[in-house]
Every structure is written in C-alpha cells, then in structure tokens.
Amino acid sequence: MRRFALPLLAGLAAALPQTAARAGLLPPLPSLDQVNGLDNAQSGANWYLRGSAGVSLPGSPGLRPFAIPGAGTRGEDLKTGWSAGGAFGYQWGWLRTDVSLDYLAARDFSERFAGTCGKACAGTLGGRFSAVPVLANVYYDIGTWKGLTPYLGAGLGAARLQWDDLKLAGQCIGPCPSASGRNAWRFTWQVGAGLSYAVTEKISVDADYRLLNLGEAGAGSTAKGNIAADTIWDNELRISLRYKLN
Secondary structure (H helix, E strand, O other), rough: HHHHHHHHHHHHHHHHHHHHHHHOOOOOOOOOOOOOEEEEOOOOOEEEEEEEEEEOOOOOOOOOOOOOOOOOEEEEEEEEEEEEEEEEEEEOOOEEEEEEEEEEEEEEEEEEEEEEEOOOOEEEEEEEEEEEEEEEEEEEOOEEEEOOOEEEEEEEEEEEEEEEEEEEEEEEEEEOOOOEOOOOEEEEEEEEEEEEEOOOOOOOEEEEEEEEEEEEEOOOOOOOEOOOEEEEEEEEEEEEEEEEEO
C-alpha cells in the first residue's frame, strides 16, 4: 500500500498549486529572473565629470605641536570648515575611477599649552590652515536598487598644506614667540562610503562620508625650533553631482 501512496501524494502535491493558481486562489509564482530587485542600470562604460561640495566636521586633529621647548600640550581644537572640488573619471560597470582636485578652505586651529619656557608660560597658540589634495580614486558600486546605489571608495595622492602665522594668546615669562606659517606637500589618502541616486540616465546625485588623511605636516617655525605636527585627520560630509559624458 505504501508503494502506491507515496507516488500518489507526490503527484497531488505537484498538481495542487498549479490547479489553485488557475482557479485564482493563489498569486502567481515569482519569476526566477528577478534577484532581490537588483537593477542593471549601472552596466556599460562611461566617462564622467563630478563636482562636489562638503563640510569638514570639527574635532581633535591629532596635532602635537612643540612650539615652545618645555611646554606641554593641553589639547587641540579644529573648527568646522567647508570644501569644494571636481573630478574627471571613467566607469566600467560597477567599478569607477577618477582623479580629483579639492580645496579645503582655511580652518581655525588652536592648541592649549602650559609648562616652563624660560620661566613659566600658559596660553593658546592659534592659527589657520588650508589644504589642496590631489587624489587618484577608485569606487565600487555594490548594487542598484530602485535607482539607489551604495558604494565604497578609496584614494591615494598628495596634499598641499598652507599654514597662516600662528599667534600666541596667554601669559609668558621668557621666550614665547609667535610662529611663522609653513607650506608643504604631503602624502595623503582617503577612504569613504556613500549612496548614489540616478536622477536621469546621465545625471546622478551622490551623498558620501570621506575620512581624509592629510599627512604629517609641519605647522611653522619659531626662534626656538620647528612646530612638529602629527597626522591631520579631516572628516567630511559631501554632496556631489555626477554627469556621464557618453
């Protein structure tokens, strides 16, 4: 009996969904051609132009100036700034590469210090710096869902840092001079992530976060020696407009 029952049940199980679907009792089965709603809108190769504008977030830049021998740092502050830039690139399907040129507008920096420089000193050393990074970037588009494309990015290059003169505010007994600013090119790199939206076949809007390493930059020099500086980190939130040329 079992030998006849098992094939019969298997046949009924196969025929029941088809019969119910024909009677309108069940919705049609999903197509196997659809994979998680993934679009193919990013396929193909295109040259493109990109323009960006962003805000540089405030934070501790990781600077450790030793402007005055014998005085130790008590903390640093880096104020909010803004940035703008452009890029020229090429897209191969889900992979994009471009060369970018950005301008990071001058931002206020200050370092609080205290210690003995000559006899005694305490106060704040303040100034402003700007940067012009040039980067070769690569981006990976993870996938496109309903016109939205999350992506990851990274880049390598160089940045020109320019420091204005650093001025002292506080009380000093002994040699506590101001410092003259210094300009220098430094190795730089970036990593980030963002989300792109295809407005039309040629125009996309990107929103991204970028962590930019501006290198170990000297800030200036005093009568007692140079102001050393550790790595400057820049945290940026950006909006970009990308236009495909072909």
